[in-house]
Every structure is written in C-alpha cells, then in structure tokens.
Amino acid sequence: MSFITVSSRSATPLRRQIYDECRHGILAGRFRPAERVPSTRDLAVTLSVARTTVAEAYDQLIAEGYLEAVRGSGTFVCSQLPQAIPPAPPQLAKHPLIRLSRYGAGLTQDVLRPSPPPGVIHFTTGTPDLREFPFSLWRQLLTRHLRTAKTATFDYAADPAGDPALRAQVASYAARIRGVSCSPEQVVIVNGSQQALDLSVRVLLERGDSVAFENPGYYAAHRIFRAHGARLQPLPVDAEGVVLRRLAADTRMIYVTPSHQFPTGVAMSVARRLELIRMARERGTVILEDDYSSEFRYSGAPLPSLQGLSNDAAVIYMGTFSKVMFPALRIGYVIVPPQLIETFRCAKWLADRHAPGLEQAALAEFMREGHLDRHIRRMRRLYGQRRSALLEALEKNFGARATVLGDAAGMHVMVRFEDPAIARRAARNRVWLPSADQNYLTNPPGNEFIFGFAALTERSIREGIRRIAGSG
Ligand SMILES: Cc1ncc(COP(=O)(O)O)c(C=O)c1O
Structure with a gap:
C-alpha cells in the first residue's frame, strides 16, 4: 500500500484516523484483498505516531475482518472481506463537475453498518433474535389487510x-x-x-x-x-x-x-x-x-x-x-x-x-x-437468561479483568478489559465484537467492547467468550 496520511491537528484521534483511512482504502478498493500492509513499526515511523496507536487501529481492523495477521509473515488485507461491504457511496467519490453541499461533504462511510463475514459468532448490538419473532402470525395479518384493502389503501x-x-x-x-x-x-x-x-x-x-x-x-x-x-x-x-x-x-x-x-x-x-x-x-x-x-x-x-x-x-x-x-x-x-x-x-x-x-x-x-405485549414478555425472559449467561461466562473466564458496565437492561452490555489483545484474539478466533470506540467524541480509552447478547443462544455466548479469553 502506498499508505495513508493522518493529521496531528485534527480533532479526530490518531488511532481513529488510521482506522478510518485504512477502512476507506479497503472499501474503495485502493488496498486489495491479500495485499500486505506495512508493519505497525514501519507505519508508526512513517506517520510519526506511537506504535501502540497503529497497533490499536490494526487490532480493530482485524477484529472487524478488514485485515488479517499471519503469524510470522505480517499483516494483510483480508482475502475474504466482510460480505456485503457496501461499495463506496457515490457521494464519497469526487466528481469534477459536482460540488457537494456541506451536508454531503460531511458524510463519511463510518455512518454505515459493516456486515460480519459468514461463520463468525457475532455479538451484534442492534438486532433482536429474529428466529423468535412470530412471522407466521405477521404474515397472516399482512395478508388479511391486503385481502380486505380498498383502492384508497x-x-x-x-x-x-x-x-x-x-x-x-x-x-x-x-x-x-x-x-x-x-x-x-x-x-x-x-x-x-x-x-x-x-x-x-x-x-x-x-x-x-x-x-x-x-x-x-x-x-x-x-x-x-x-x-x-x-x-x-x-x-x-x-x-x-x-x-x-x-x-x-x-x-x-x-x-x-x-x-x-x-x-x-x-x-x-x-x-x-x-x-x-x-x-x-x-x-x-x-x-x-x-x-x-x-x-x-x-x-x-x-x-x-x-x-x-x-x-x-x-x-x-x-x-x-x-x-x-x-x-x-x-x-x-x-x-x-x-x-x-x-x-x-x-x-x-x-x-x-x-x-x-x-x-x-x-x-x-x-x-x-395483544401480540406485541406477549412477544415482549417472552423476549424479556429469553434475553434476561442470555444476559445472565453472558455475565457468568465473563466472570468465569475473566473475573476481575473484565468490568461490566450498566444496569440489568437492554440488549447489550459494555465491557472494559485489562487485556489489550481482546480484539486480536476475537478476530483470530472468529468472533465479531463491536468496539465502543466509535461512540466517543473524544479520544476513546480503548479496550471497551459492546456485547450484544439478544440474537445469540446461551451456547454461542459461552463459546464466544471462551474464544476471546483464549480458551476456545
Ligand atoms: C441508541 C439507539 N437508538 C435507536 C436505535 C434504533 O434505530 P431505528 O429505530 O432507526 O432502527 C438503535 C439501534 O441500534 C440504537 O442503538
């Protein structure tokens, strides 16, 4: 890669700039699958930043399936990129005759939701368990309304x-x-x-x-x-x-x-x-x-x-x-x-x-x-069990080395780790683990992850935690 540039004057943290530049380069096809990327040491020297800053950005890219580290040979753009990576949206490419509005120019691809590669354990934050939704009932309701609909509908x-x-x-x-x-x-x-x-x-x-x-x-x-x-x-x-x-x-x-x-x-x-x-x-x-x-x-x-x-x-x-x-x-x-x-x-x-x-x-x-109330009651029980399974697995595998934040609510928990190698281990062991970094307006402390538990079975949750603890 003729690689990337960062600015020490930007309000965006350096780690984030490195992550964004690499990700954009990969998404736009500038850096090709299986292409070698500079080592953390070389890139740190080129950009005049600390090596840990580059390493942290690389860890996140590895965790998200953009880069892969091959022991003894270096780091490469993943040969199998996360599926459904959207192509560069047209407004992000420059056109000589088209001037973007300030709104258009302010858009960056990090607004998009990356999809995980197939076959990983995905601690997705936003998605409920779709296998549990009563779709046959939903289909009946839609059909009934379609059948009785008047032209005005x-x-x-x-x-x-x-x-x-x-x-x-x-x-x-x-x-x-x-x-x-x-x-x-x-x-x-x-x-x-x-x-x-x-x-x-x-x-x-x-x-x-x-x-x-x-x-x-x-x-x-x-x-x-x-x-x-x-x-x-x-x-x-x-x-x-x-x-x-x-x-x-x-x-x-x-x-x-x-x-x-x-x-x-x-x-x-x-x-x-x-x-x-x-x-x-x-x-x-x-x-x-x-x-x-x-x-x-x-x-x-x-x-x-x-x-x-x-x-x-x-x-x-x-x-x-x-x-x-x-x-x-x-x-x-x-x-x-x-x-x-x-x-x-x-x-x-x-x-x-x-x-x-x-x-x-x-x-x-x-x-x-009353179907919505019933479905929520059922999901509350199920998600409550999954949350407990997640907390037990974290406790068993990490003990005091993982701090779980927040109340007994929602569909995810945020966890702070002491171990700096979590993202790397997650990527290596096929676990897709969203980092909390992109939710910070200031320099993120790092090593914080968001574990969405709602869409995973208790078994997958336990297996995922074992894998990131290095015992899976
Ligand atoms: C904080 C927050 N608000 C809202 C949403 C839901 O967005 P929408 O209703 O557009 O699907 C999410 C989904 O992940 C969320 O995390």
Missing part, C-alpha cells in the same frame, strides 16, 4: 403522520409502558428512530448550534448532528447517567438515552432526570429522548420516561419497533409537543410522504390483539 395516505389506528395504539402503549403523556395527534409514525432524529434536527437546528451529547453516546445520532453542522458538546456519563454540570448556557438541543444509556447501559437516576428537565427549561434547550430498548429490563420496574416528568419542558420522545419486533420493519414513532405537530407532519411529507400503509395497519392490529 394504495394511494398516498391522507395523513403523513401515519395510520390513525396505529397512532392511537402507540399513544396508549407509550402511556401505559413508559408513562408518556400525549394524545394520538402528537404521535408521528416514522421510518425508525433514525428518521425521528433526522426530522428533529432538520426542523430545529441551525448549522453551528450547540448540541450536548452523551460521551460515549450513540454514534448514529452523533453522525447526524455532525453532518448537519452542529457544534457538539461532549458530556461525560457516570453511574447516574449524563453529567450536566458543564451544560453550556447556549445549548439548543441535548440528545439522551435515559432508560439504557448507549453504550454504557446505565439508567439515568430520577435526580438527574429532574436536574436535566430544570436545566433544559432554564436554557431553552430541546431534549431528544431516545427510548430505544426500554422494554427490556431484567430487574425492578423501569423508570418512566423523561417526557412524562417534563411538564412544560420541550421533550421530543422517540421510540422504535426495531428492537421489540424486527429492524427491517422500519417503523418507529416520534411524540412531539403539540406546537410541533404541524411542522413534523410537513417535514415527514417532504422527506418521504408517509410510512407504508399495509405494515402500519398490520402493526396496529398486532398491538390491539
């Missing part, structure tokens, strides 16, 4: 905010399960919570506005704010959730994940919730509450949503069916203050008209007939 929907029956179901579900206080009119059905975020940013944020963000925090939210030119204000996270002491006076927006902070997994305490609501009210800050997996809590009752506590503070509440049903459904919801209903309806119409009608109708019925 196939026209543009009358309301961009969604099917009225589904909005009513969502309003009562959010009130019952999450203590959200709203009318069905405040519910806008969107294409997953990612669209809820995108619409919120479009209608509420100017370039250069200050957005406070949990650090570490959900990278896909961070990338949206960054692409829209927000000034990001990283706030640390402690055992009670996001730390607000340094919340700037001019903060326009704060993004939080109070029921299961992403990625650390801590639940925001009541005291912190009240402090956030008070400070947001004083500063005129809009709170974006992403309640992405609050349904999965394995001990005690979940704390009700921030939205339900907020009185007159401006909270935009987002929920999704990606975790409790399946991600390809692409249905989520945003619950907005009454004054924003019309703005969100117009923004949704301009963005993509409305969510697909048949799926919305089938989902409303799935909820009305």
Whole structure:
C-alpha cells in the first residue's frame, strides 16, 4: 500500500484516523484483498505516531475482518472481506463537475453498518433474535389487510403522520409502558428512530448550534448532528447517567438515552432526570429522548420516561419497533409537543410522504390483539437468561479483568478489559465484537467492547467468550 496520511491537528484521534483511512482504502478498493500492509513499526515511523496507536487501529481492523495477521509473515488485507461491504457511496467519490453541499461533504462511510463475514459468532448490538419473532402470525395479518384493502389503501395516505389506528395504539402503549403523556395527534409514525432524529434536527437546528451529547453516546445520532453542522458538546456519563454540570448556557438541543444509556447501559437516576428537565427549561434547550430498548429490563420496574416528568419542558420522545419486533420493519414513532405537530407532519411529507400503509395497519392490529405485549414478555425472559449467561461466562473466564458496565437492561452490555489483545484474539478466533470506540467524541480509552447478547443462544455466548479469553 502506498499508505495513508493522518493529521496531528485534527480533532479526530490518531488511532481513529488510521482506522478510518485504512477502512476507506479497503472499501474503495485502493488496498486489495491479500495485499500486505506495512508493519505497525514501519507505519508508526512513517506517520510519526506511537506504535501502540497503529497497533490499536490494526487490532480493530482485524477484529472487524478488514485485515488479517499471519503469524510470522505480517499483516494483510483480508482475502475474504466482510460480505456485503457496501461499495463506496457515490457521494464519497469526487466528481469534477459536482460540488457537494456541506451536508454531503460531511458524510463519511463510518455512518454505515459493516456486515460480519459468514461463520463468525457475532455479538451484534442492534438486532433482536429474529428466529423468535412470530412471522407466521405477521404474515397472516399482512395478508388479511391486503385481502380486505380498498383502492384508497394504495394511494398516498391522507395523513403523513401515519395510520390513525396505529397512532392511537402507540399513544396508549407509550402511556401505559413508559408513562408518556400525549394524545394520538402528537404521535408521528416514522421510518425508525433514525428518521425521528433526522426530522428533529432538520426542523430545529441551525448549522453551528450547540448540541450536548452523551460521551460515549450513540454514534448514529452523533453522525447526524455532525453532518448537519452542529457544534457538539461532549458530556461525560457516570453511574447516574449524563453529567450536566458543564451544560453550556447556549445549548439548543441535548440528545439522551435515559432508560439504557448507549453504550454504557446505565439508567439515568430520577435526580438527574429532574436536574436535566430544570436545566433544559432554564436554557431553552430541546431534549431528544431516545427510548430505544426500554422494554427490556431484567430487574425492578423501569423508570418512566423523561417526557412524562417534563411538564412544560420541550421533550421530543422517540421510540422504535426495531428492537421489540424486527429492524427491517422500519417503523418507529416520534411524540412531539403539540406546537410541533404541524411542522413534523410537513417535514415527514417532504422527506418521504408517509410510512407504508399495509405494515402500519398490520402493526396496529398486532398491538390491539395483544401480540406485541406477549412477544415482549417472552423476549424479556429469553434475553434476561442470555444476559445472565453472558455475565457468568465473563466472570468465569475473566473475573476481575473484565468490568461490566450498566444496569440489568437492554440488549447489550459494555465491557472494559485489562487485556489489550481482546480484539486480536476475537478476530483470530472468529468472533465479531463491536468496539465502543466509535461512540466517543473524544479520544476513546480503548479496550471497551459492546456485547450484544439478544440474537445469540446461551451456547454461542459461552463459546464466544471462551474464544476471546483464549480458551476456545
Ligand atoms: C441508541 C439507539 N437508538 C435507536 C436505535 C434504533 O434505530 P431505528 O429505530 O432507526 O432502527 C438503535 C439501534 O441500534 C440504537 O442503538
């Protein structure tokens, strides 16, 4: 490889720059499968950085299946790259006659979700166990709606905010399960919570506005704010959730994940919730509450949503069916203050008209007939067992050398290791283990990983942990 460049003046940590440059080079086909890459020592000398910085970037690339280390011969671009690596999106390639907008120019491929190579144990963070979803029932519901549909069902929907029956179901579900206080009119059905975020940013944020963000925090939210030119204000996270002491006076927006902070997994305490609501009210800050997996809590009752506590503070509440049903459904919801209903309806119409009608109708019925509640109860039991299996396996194989963060909730746990060779061992032993690094706005401490346990059997979880401990 005529290799890569990094800048010591960039705000992006050097390790991240090396990782990004290599990954982009591989994705764009500049570095070919089976091509040798410089040794960590050579690259460190060329770039004038510490060798451990290069080694850490390489470890992550190895863990994700982009590079492979061959004992005694060196490090190579994987001959079998992760499948379904998307080709370089056109907007990332330069065209002599096309000038990108600032938004377009701000997009980088790290917004995409890499797919693991086949045959690995994949601790996937975002995916529920799809084998357990009652698809035959879902098929019946869709068929029933298709059979009885009138011509109008196939026209543009009358309301961009969604099917009225589904909005009513969502309003009562959010009130019952999450203590959200709203009318069905405040519910806008969107294409997953990612669209809820995108619409919120479009209608509420100017370039250069200050957005406070949990650090570490959900990278896909961070990338949206960054692409829209927000000034990001990283706030640390402690055992009670996001730390607000340094919340700037001019903060326009704060993004939080109070029921299961992403990625650390801590639940925001009541005291912190009240402090956030008070400070947001004083500063005129809009709170974006992403309640992405609050349904999965394995001990005690979940704390009700921030939205339900907020009185007159401006909270935009987002929920999704990606975790409790399946991600390809692409249905989520945003619950907005009454004054924003019309703005969100117009923004949704301009963005993509409305969510697909048949799926919305089938989902409303799935909820009305109690199938969603039943499925969640069953998954909560199953995921609780898987989480316990994961914690036991970590304890057995690592003991005090692994620190598990967060509460008994959600579909993943974040783990901090002492052993710097975890990523390398995971890659060598065919375990796909997401690093927590990309969720940091500042230099990541490294050696932190996110173990999604929901989609793996207890047996695979135990086997995966044995493999990364070097005993598999
Ligand atoms: C913090 C967080 N919010 C939201 C989502 C869900 O996104 P969507 O509803 O667009 O599928 C995820 C999925 O991984 C997530 O981790």
